Amino acid sequence: MIKYEILINPKWLRKLEYDLWDDDLVPAVLKIGNNRYKISLSYRGNVIRDKKKRSYRVVFEKPFTKNGAHELHLNAEFSDISLCRNKLSLDFFDRIGVISPHSRHILLYVNGYCKGIYLEIESLDQYLLKKRNLPDGAIIYATNNRANFSLITKKNEPKKRLDQGYTLKYGNKEDMEHLRSFIAMINVLKNEDFKREIVNILDVDKYLRWLCGVVCTQNYDGFIHNYALYKNGETNLYEISPWDYDGTWGRNLHGRLLDYDYVPVTGYNTLTGRILHFPEFKSKYKEILSTILDNDFTVEVQAPIINELFEKLKPYISLDPYIESDEATLDEEKSVFFEFIRNRNAYLNSELSILI
Template identity: 65%
Template structure:
């Protein structure tokens, strides 16, 4: 496991601790092997900022990019007793053909003190697009639960702005206008008009593949949060990518067990509801999900990935001062995840029959 060392003025670290909600980066140095980089450092996330083991957002300042990235995320994975659900999920999406941030576990030290095992994640931004040889295009983050593709917020009140819940990561204000148009198409057209026009603004195949991924991994927040929209400048259509998938594979975001049948096969947001109302789109979704359930979301397929992840973190568990996980705990969690996959797979195959 790669060792990451951060060196920071204790006064600046104190400053972050006094205001955990600040988004203002403070200067620090990151050492990886024999290489040193000037960085900006700040805490990231929402619930995790209140925990003892916090997550970090890092921007590279000198040099401006490292390995093709300008920024990275170091996730604490504090509520995940396997430390691996996020990576397992993102790798799963990558496997089924959905754009997904790459990730790897690292051992983090700050000013010489071990802070434990972290998951380094790519930032979903223009630099990721360049690394993947994808056309540049606007990237918009779904930053809260109002990002539900609806005219109404989750409290069933009319939104004051159609793009509530969204934040531009790469692009400008006109890109929000395009998103507004997308939401209007989703909510105001007749069924026939919607079926004709939606393929012009949304990559249907990739959206339904993403939907199948969220449904399989059972991310409760994934339908109205924990995603980003990327508008491919060559096709003009939106694609969607997952983000923050630690509350998956049988547990919620707090690490508590979630029944295998908790999330319906159709998910829940306005866009999905409209798509699955169309017999053609519904049949396409059935085909996509059926293939994934046969080839990708199976105990046999995921067993190797789980073993690799657990074997990777196991030798370093004792170095993490914030967790109480040992090899026996990991063994139990492996069986928990495999049991979830088996039950969820069976449940979804049964639901596929009803979906026809």
């Protein structure tokens, strides 16, 4: 496992600690092997900031990029006993044809103190598009649970703005205007008009693949949060990508066990509901999901991937001062993964009959 060491002036470290919710970046140095990078640093995430092991946002200053990336995330994965659910999810989305950030585990030190195992994750931004040879286009993050494609919030309160819950990562004001128009269209067009227009605004096939990924991994928040919209500059269609998927594969974001049938096969949010209203879209979703259940979301396929991830972590698990996991814990946790995949697969297959 590669070692990352952050070197930071104690006064800037105190600034980070003084206000955990401050997103202002502070200067630091990142050392990887014999290479040193001047960086800017801040804490990141929501729930994790209150934990003793926190996640970081790293922005490269000099040089401006590393391996084509200007920014990366170091996720603590504190509430995931396996430290693997996020990576396994992102890799799963990639496998089924959804644009997804790449990730790898690293061992992090700060000013000489071991902070444990972290998950390095690509930032979903214009640099990722360039690395993947994808067309340039706006990227908008769904940063809280108001990003539900609806006119009302999760608490059934009218939204003050149609773009509530969203943050522009890359693009301009016009891109947010397009998003507001998209959300309005989702909610006000009559069925026949929606069916005609949606294919001119959204890549429906890729959206259905994303929906399959959320439904299989059972990310409860994934329908109204934990995603990014990318407007492909060539097709001029929205595509959708996952991020922050630690509350998956049988546990929620707090690490508690979750029943395998907690999330329905149809998922939930306003856009999904409208798309699946139409038999041809529902039939396409059924076809894609059935293929994934047969070829990707099985114990036979995922077990070797999970085993390999766990074996890579085992030599370093005792170095993490913030978690109680050990090699035996990881071995025991495999049963949670395997039982979830087996039961979730059977449940979703049994529910395919309603997708007609």
